[in-house]
Amino acid sequence: xTGGIDWAWQIAPDQAEQLKAVPNLTVKxxxxxxxxxxxxxxxxxxxQDSPLANLKVRQAINREGLSSQLVGGExxxxxxxCYRGQFGCNEMVATKYxxxxxxxxxxRPFPR
Numbered sequence: 001x002t003g004g005i006d007w008a009w010q011i012a013p014d015q016a017e018q019l020k021a022v023p024n025l026t027v028k029x030x031x032x033x034x035x036x037x038x039x040x041x042x043x044x045x046x047x048q049d050s051p052l053a054n055l056k057v058r059q060a061i062n063r064e065g066l067s068s069q070l071v072g073g074e075x076x077x078x079x080x081x082c083y084r085g086q087f088g089c090n091e092m093v094a095t096k097y098x099x100x101x102x103x104x105x106x107x108r109p110f111p112r
Contacts, residue, residue: 011027013072016029029074030074031074031076033083033085033086035078035083036070036071038066038070040052040058040061063077063079064076064077078091079091079094080093080094
């Protein structure tokens with residue numbers, strides 16, 4: 001590095017962690033307005049026996065966990081089709097479900 005300010009974009013999380021160990025180098029990260037979609041059975045072609053056919057199962061999907069594992073610790077799941085902070089985006093109109101896990105017996109689509 002030149003001793004000045006260097007800027008890099010789209011550094012993989014594992015590489016950013018390695019760069020943090022470099023002396024005289026500071027790694028900073030920031031959110032972006034990039035939105036990625038993970039759509040489960042968007043066509044509705046799952047059989048009636050599919051876990052996704054159960055509304056409670058779909059509501060119990062751990063969005064935070066998926067977001068963290070797929071994108072990294074900086075990501076945050078969205079509940080509306082716009083980016084928070086974007087003009088006109090109102091997350092207050094979103095429906096958020098309070099179900100936190102699938103370990104509750106009543107939510108299991110299949111008996112043990």
